[in-house]
Amino acid sequence: MSRWKPDARGRLIKAAIELFAERGYDATTVTEIAERAGLTKRTFFRYFSDKREVLFYGSEELERIWLEALTATPTDASPLAAVMAGFDPIAELFEGRLPFARLRAEIIMANPELQERELIKLQRLAESIKAALVERGIAHDAAMLAAQTGLTVFHVAFARWVAQEDPTAFRRLIDESLDELSEVITAEPAATRRSSG
Amino acid sequence: MSRWKPDARGRLIKAAIELFAERGYDATTVTEIAERAGLTKRTFFRYFSDKREVLFYGSEELERIWLEALTATPTDASPLAAVMAGFDPIAELFEGRLPFARLRAEIIMANPELQERELIKLQRLAESIKAALVERGIAHDAAMLAAQTGLTVFHVAFARWVAQEDPTAFRRLIDESLDELSEVITAEPAATRRSSG
DNA sequence: CACAGCATGTCACCTGGTGCCATCAACTAC
DNA sequence: GTAGTTGATGGCACCAGGTGACATGCTGTG
Known part of the structure; x- marks a missing residue:
């Protein structure tokens, strides 16, 4: 399992922007963002120090x-x-x-x-x-x-x-x-x- | 139980400032602040919309x-x-x-x-x-x-x-x-x- | 006394965020 | 080819901030 995928950070940013635009920032959980990017919450927080930071990379x-x-x-x-x-x-x-x-x-x-x-x-x-x-x-x-x-x-x-x-x-x-x-x-x-x- | 006490907000602010000065903001939990003020975490959040706000009243x-x-x-x-x-x-x-x-x-x-x-x-x-x-x-x-x-x-x-x-x-x-x-x-x-x- | 209103407590729950360790792929060395 | 190493990721338990729903108890007022 857990095959490597390229540009994890970029995929997380894309997934986050999409979800925020669809349902709003508050109504989107980090777990959902990570799932759409094919990753886990834990990995999200390895790339971004917190949930907001994904918008400021x-x-x-x-x-x-x-x-x-x-x-x-x-x-x-x-x-x-x-x-x-x-x-x-x-x-x-x-x-x-x-x-x-x-x-x-x-x-x-x-x-x-x-x-x-x-x-x-x-x-x-x-x-x-x-x-x-x-x-x-x-x-x-x-x-x-x-x-x-x-x-x-x-x-x-x-x-x-x-x-x-x-x-x-x-x-x-x-x-x-x-x-x-x-x-x-x-x-x-x-x-x-x-x-x- | 739960006898009424005057100036709950003021006591929460005082307790928070003291604790933040003693051990720092991060090392202080809202529960601790509320306890020092003789109240509970739930009541803290009735007076302040979040933990930081206690410093900006x-x-x-x-x-x-x-x-x-x-x-x-x-x-x-x-x-x-x-x-x-x-x-x-x-x-x-x-x-x-x-x-x-x-x-x-x-x-x-x-x-x-x-x-x-x-x-x-x-x-x-x-x-x-x-x-x-x-x-x-x-x-x-x-x-x-x-x-x-x-x-x-x-x-x-x-x-x-x-x-x-x-x-x-x-x-x-x-x-x-x-x-x-x-x-x-x-x-x-x-x-x-x-x-x- | 009955009732209403207000401040507070209690409890369960969700989510952001972290520490720790396991896993798996790729690469290197022998 | 096998062993060891490295780096990215997953899994899991856990803590703290924050909220909703409901219970409790005080205070005043008719």
């Missing part, structure tokens, strides 16, 4: 790509420019994966637990980016704010991308979000806030 | 206060100014609770699951703030970015507050973070980003 690659682009920018570039350098390769990574991304986004949007996981993934990414900026000599807090700002732009653009009716280029959506950030921020000089007391 | 009040301050600002105020209006009452809410906040922060920092929950709470808060801004006629995306930016400043200031050796006023830390955000952003005109390809 690949986020390490995203981080790797983003950090590579960041560290490749000249060291005299501004923090925000360095953060935004990751946008292009990421956009390339996503082009063509819209159907999968949309299905996945629908599943996640329907479940608070999954939204938690998505958020923490983005946050971890922001922390990695921040660390990379600090490595380049940027001050701790400036790095954090730049990283967070870049992530927000990315997040807004991504949400628009999966919600879009026509498959607009991801990169174009990023530029739109970026322009709006500029408008929001530059319209708000620090002096507009009330004096502390 | 009170976040609804934070949201309520913030939104009140926001809606109280004149409608011609800028989005970011409206968001930042919440800083003062929130600072008031926190002053004097530093020991509790610090203990809680240590517990959360030691556990990824709890960090997920904290993040999603902040995100929900950002969404509420965004919704309130939209209600005032701010455009959807500008509202989101303003809310997110305000939350980031709040988050940075809060992290500093609990990490501080001497109990600096929370409000002062907010102003510091705000100044740094201004520096980071205003040093980065949109023109510095690469032209889209």
Whole structure:
């Protein structure tokens, strides 16, 4: 028994996405996912640290790509420019994966637990980016704010991308979000806030 | 049996914080928390929707206060100014609770699951703030970015507050973070980003 | 006293998640 | 070819988080 089968991880991901789409995340048990993939629950948990993680496989690659682009920018570039350098390769990574991304986004949007996981993934990414900026000599807090700002732009653009009716280029959506950030921020000089007391 | 006891929720929170501080979050079972509070596991889950939530009771009040301050600002105020209006009452809410906040922060920092929950709470808060801004006629995306930016400043200031050796006023830390955000952003005109390809 | 309502307890049950060991295929060495 | 090794998987017992259904007991109120 237990003949070896290729791409166990990929089959588990496929089975999970299908079942989540069919009956929802909560109504799907790990045992069912494993069965559809021709495996057992125990094996599922050897590939994914928990049930949610099956929807987030690949986020390490995203981080790797983003950090590579960041560290490749000249060291005299501004923090925000360095953060935004990751946008292009990421956009390339996503082009063509819209159907999968949309299905996945629908599943996640329907479940608070999954939204938690998505958020923490983005946050971890922001922390990695921040660390990379600090490595380049940027001050701790400036790095954090730049990283967070870049992530927000990315997040807004991504949400628009999966919600879009026509498959607009991801990169174009990023530029739109970026322009709006500029408008929001530059319209708000620090002096507009009330004096502390 | 089962004589009624006052403030069951408060006793559960106290017992949970104590046990988490003593042996860590993972090494503490819900049954143990309930026992220390003189109750049962079933009752714990009547007061808190899950084990983590016992550390986040009170976040609804934070949201309520913030939104009140926001809606109280004149409608011609800028989005970011409206968001930042919440800083003062929130600072008031926190002053004097530093020991509790610090203990809680240590517990959360030691556990990824709890960090997920904290993040999603902040995100929900950002969404509420965004919704309130939209209600005032701010455009959807500008509202989101303003809310997110305000939350980031709040988050940075809060992290500093609990990490501080001497109990600096929370409000002062907010102003510091705000100044740094201004520096980071205003040093980065949109023109510095690469032209889209 | 009878009754309603509320907080709590009790119990059975499901599922996510893990530790431990058995099994089986493929590969290597002799 | 046989023995041993390695790596992926299955099987199983077990723990803890979480829930539904029902019982119990206190408190107030007519």
